[in-house]
Amino acid sequence: MGLSERKLRQQQELKDQIITCSREIVENEGWAALSIRKIADAIEYSVPVIYKHFENKDAISSYFVEEGFDKLLMELNQHIEPSKEVSIKLRQLAKGYWLFAVNHPKHYEIMFGLGIPSCDRINEYENIKKVSEKMLNLIDEAILASGKEHVDRYLKLKTLWSILHGIVAIELLSLNTRENICPSAVLEDAIDGYIKSILV
Amino acid sequence: MGLSERKLRQQQELKDQIITCSREIVENEGWAALSIRKIADAIEYSVPVIYKHFENKDAISSYFVEEGFDKLLMELNQHIEPSKEVSIKLRQLAKGYWLFAVNHPKHYEIMFGLGIPSCDRINEYENIKKVSEKMLNLIDEAILASGKEHVDRYLKLKTLWSILHGIVAIELLSLNTRENICPSAVLEDAIDGYIKSILV
DNA sequence: TATTTTTGTTAACAGTGTTAGTAAAAGTAA
């Protein structure tokens, strides 16, 4: 009755091809250049085949949003050394966040870009909560270390995320304000202020 | 020879109509819904007429980017009281920036949104420099007041703009991190840290 | 072998930005 193993495998291979080709198009020509017909051309199948694997074009973007949050989470975990003290870990988190963004700008664009449909659905992704929790863990640790238990952890989360996103977005916009400031210098500067606002 | 005064006036009226209708469409249905044909329908003219007044669709977006920076500059000037001390003025600037963004979200979107064509050309706008200079003025004043002449004013500009943009973007994305933190609380929190990083 | 199911195709619909070619209207000169 059900599909044979070979068929399932072939289907998965086709889906992988769609993803691979989409990735290539986006990487080389940007999100605006990604079209169903271009993907169909690349995988050497007709257009409707793509709709067998993805409900619509949005679902393809969503795939990369999901993948993006996975990669972001990994990058954060990779950079944060649990044994270190909290101020260092916050700096490591910031660096991880920034490295993810500059190494995967297309992912970051579709994850957080304004004016694109996906932003309405940003709260629907599971891994975004895991990223939040990662940040909250460090914030709680910092609050505990500072002895200022009255500090609102959610306020601090939103502030932290805002600072990180702002730096990344301005960097990706390449809003070159006169001189060419090294981005990590801005990162250091902003995060320094942030850490002091909790710990000092 | 040249066009009569009446004709010039009529032309300007038509251009104004294009702008007005575009504004309405964007305000009600978002940037994605703005199309040349929809504008043509609204002004009750055929499509090519629009190309008499705007080189292409991008030029229409650009018009609103320009208008946006005008409004932003006005909002900043309106909120900053020259006689006040610099830490207050920095707070006023932040509030002005934030008020502009929440009161003109569509403008902000097209001015700073990632993934839309306009971001390649963000450095081409004149008024963005005026906004930069406005910020730099206050930063210089703060550096002078702090006595820390070694501080890089452009680094501080980029940090400030990053923080402001981050807060606004996260707010417009409505990336509701658990509770509903009042945005101005985040603003206060982040700007506090920023001001201390210069003054203290 | 005959029948059913799956798979992939063509072709269309309703949109999009943009422009070449043309008809009508308005302005100018005789």
Next chain:
DNA sequence: TTACTTTTACTAACACTGTTAACAAAAATA
């Protein structure tokens, strides 16, 4: 007023876009 020129606005097309209904071919099942 008539003849000519310029301006103005239109229709229709081109080359795209996402999406889907209808159909043919291939594969699996009875």
